[in-house]
Amino acid sequence: MAGGTSEGEGLTERLKRSTGRYAGKAATERHAERRRKFLDAALELFGAGPGYQATTVAALCETAGLSTRQFYEEFRTLEDVLAVLHLEVNDYAERAVLDALAQTGDLPAAERYGSVFRAYAASIAEDPRRIRITFTEIVGVGPRMDEQRLSRRARWIDLIRTEAAAAVGRGEAADRDYRLAAAAFIGSVNGLLHDWAAGWVDATLDEVVDELVRLLLALLRSAE
Incomplete structure (x- = not known):
């Protein structure tokens, strides 16, 4: 049907596109949670691990359990x-x-x-x-x-x-x-x-x- 959703598009994707929510959470909530995970991981690496100078973005992402793409959505450096x-x-x-x-x-x-x-x-x-x-x-x-x-x-x-x-x-x-x-x-x-x-x-x-x-x-x- 012209203007309708494709048969291959799942309900989850339609819900995300129409409401900005995923698994019951708004985009702002998801960003806040990811940001907190990065900060908690950094507190551990900077404050107890190798330190700020010896930490890389990749290491921080691994500790946080998130991707580098997600890191750059929250921080520049x-x-x-x-x-x-x-x-x-x-x-x-x-x-x-x-x-x-x-x-x-x-x-x-x-x-x-x-x-x-x-x-x-x-x-x-x-x-x-x-x-x-x-x-x-x-x-x-x-x-x-x-x-x-x-x-x-x-x-x-x-x-x-x-x-x-x-x-x-x-x-x-x-x-x-x-x-x-x-x-x-x-x-x-x-x-x-x-x-x-x-x-x-x-x-x-x-x-x-x-x-x-x-x-x-x-x-x-x-x-x-």
């Missing part, structure tokens, strides 16, 4: 995958910190910052692959990743400056410009957690967090 993972880990940690700040507003400074940094450390350290992505694999990749890493670092610095301003308002900190102090503190956080994750620091995570809290309290302490 492996660097795109690394960029998304880095942002995900930072977003997860940021939510943990903001939640801890919201829940500890009435506590004394030492208790509040202890809770906040334990929340941050737990969000990163509960999966060692996240530490490697955040503090190792992202470094030295290229200008784009350097810009993203520094941009996220700037967000953390702004968060510390905001908290310092709140501490000033509560009479817990000296009234001064905390730009350099916040940058130095974030550098200490990144460096210490990187070295701890690499096994270069002989301490428990709780001991690392306690030291970071002491550093922050010293930073905020009123000048003599």
